[in-house]
Amino acid sequence: MDRLPVMLEPMGVTSFRASCGREAADVIRSTPIHIAVVDLGLPLEPEATEVADREPELNEGGPRLLELLARMSEPVPVVAIKRGRTHRDDARDIAAALRLGAFAVMDRPQDMTGINVMLEVLKRCLSKRYDGRWPG
Secondary structure (H helix, E strand, O other), X not given: OOHHHHHHHHHOOOOOOXXXXXXXXXXXXXXXXXXXXXXXXXXXXXXXXXXXHHOHHHHEHHHHHHHHHHOOOOOOOEEEEOOOOOHHHHHHHHHHHHHOXXXXXXXXXXXXXXXXXXXXXXXXXXXXHHOOOOOO
């Protein structure tokens, strides 16, 4: 995933990366976003708290970001990245993400094949929402 912004920059695409859900929410509120790639495993806070260690669902920033993005006055296409947990948990994540309007839900890219899949998904987002061109 670290390679993606570097690959998109020559095309005039500015990428923003957040280390936690609160940071991502600040970016969403202060910067025009055209496509969001949301890691469902993103923590809400930069450091896990004692409570979040006991109850991890209290520190889930990714699902909360999906809710924030779905409530935007003009929702943007969202690509959700699965957490890679059990099959049952993945199925719940996929269903919840699609209910909140995610354009696609995919596995975390691990290699160039995964990056190419991500680029293809982003291309489909552009085609469907922005007539094949980056907005701006």
